[in-house]
Amino acid sequence: MIDHNALLLQVMAHDLLAPLTATKWQVELLEKAYKDKEKREKYLSGISASTELGIALTKHAHVAGKILSNAYESEITKTNLPVEIRQAATELKLQYERHGLILEAEIEDEDKERSLDVSLTKLFIWSIAKFFLTCVPPQMKVTMRGFRAQKETIDGKYIFIILAEKVPNAQEYVNLIISQEARGALDQSFVFSKLINDVASYLNVSYSADVQSEGISLEVIF
Numbered sequence: 491m492i493d494h495n496a497l498l499l500q501v502m503a504h505d506l507l508a509p510l511t512a513t514k515w516q517v518e519l520l521e522k523a524y525k526d527k528e529k530r531e532k533y534l535s536g537i538s539a540s541t542e543l544g545i546a547l548t549k550h551a552h553v554a555g556k557i558l559s560n561a562y563e564s565e566i567t568k569t570n571l572p573v574e575i576r577q578a579a580t581e582l583k584l585q586y587e588r589h590g591l592i593l594e595a596e597i598e599d600e601d602k603e604r605s606l607d608v609s610l611t612k613l614f615i616w617s618i619a620k621f622f623l624t625c626v627p628p629q630m631k632v633t634m635r636g637f638r639a640q641k642e643t644i645d646g647k648y649i650f651i652i653l654a655e656k657v658p659n660a661q662e663y664v665n666l667i668i669s670q671e672a673r674g675a676l677d678q679s680f681v682f683s684k685l686i687n688d689v690a691s692y693l694n695v696s697y698s699a700d701v702q703s704e705g706i707s708l709e710v711i712f
Contacts, residue, residue: 495558497681501620502551508588509540509547516540539584546581546612553613557688564607564692571648571712572600574608575636578615586619590628593619597636600648604712607693614689618652618708621682625663625706626654639711648712655705663706667699 516536523529556562579595586593622632632654639647657663663679670687672680690697690710697710 495555497678498551498554498558498685501678501681502547502554505547505585506544506551508585509544512540513537513544543581543584549609550613550616553609554617554685557613557685557692562610562692564610566605566607568603569606569608570600570602571604571606571611572597572636574606574611575615575634575650578612579619579634581612582616582619586623586632589623591623591626592631593634594631595634595636597634598638600638604648610689610692614686614693614695614710615650617682617685617689618710621663621667621679621686621708622652622654622706624679624682625657625659627658630654630656644711650710650712651707653702653705653707655703657705660701660704660706664699664701667708 516533520530520533520537523533553562576595576597579593579597583593583595619632619634626632632652635649635651635653637649639645639649666673666679667683667686670680670683686697693712695710695712697708699706699708701707
């Protein structure tokens with residue numbers, strides 16, 4: 491048996507350590523350079539960014555814990571989906587950089603509002619991005635795309651795709667997303683594939699994964 495909450499807690503503790511350490515370091519530098527206006531503004535900006543990242547990660551941990559323990563209650567609001575995806579991607583870029591990866595996001599606008607659970611939607615994007623972090627080697631690029639569907643069968647839907655090329659054992663990771671079968675007690679990839687699956691059910695969205703360009707492609711239809 492895998493204690494998903496315990497394993498997720500390990501991941502979140504590791505993720506939170508980075509912005510907390512960065513904040514401590516920037517505060518120490520700020521104290522030394524309090525007379526230099528340019529440096530002071532730079533450090534204050536860094537502290538703000540690290541704090542925002544820490545808050546976002548804490549919110550994800552809170553929501554994910556409730557999802558994995560079947561205790562989550564949705565909160566629906568009217569909002570613009572691409573705006574929320576774009577913000578989630580911005581929060582993820584720092585985490586990708588710390589893992590030596592490049593995250594590019596091309597999220598097209600949508601001239602409408604949707605009824606969404608914002609916290610859950612951002613957790614969904616975060617879970618997908620974290621899944622890719624578990625399988626994509628350093629120095630590689632991960633690309634996010636978002637656009638309105640043009641096909642008549644899904645007209646009006648919004649498509650979100652995340653792709654990484656040349657991922658070792660790509661088919662194994664795709665199978666993990668499809669089969670939802672853990673490969674061991676410390677399988678972080680499985681924890682995120684389970685979160686993807688569970689959150690998708692709450693959001694009532696469909697997703698699929700495939701091997702593409704010797705890498706992994708995951709497509710979500712909102």
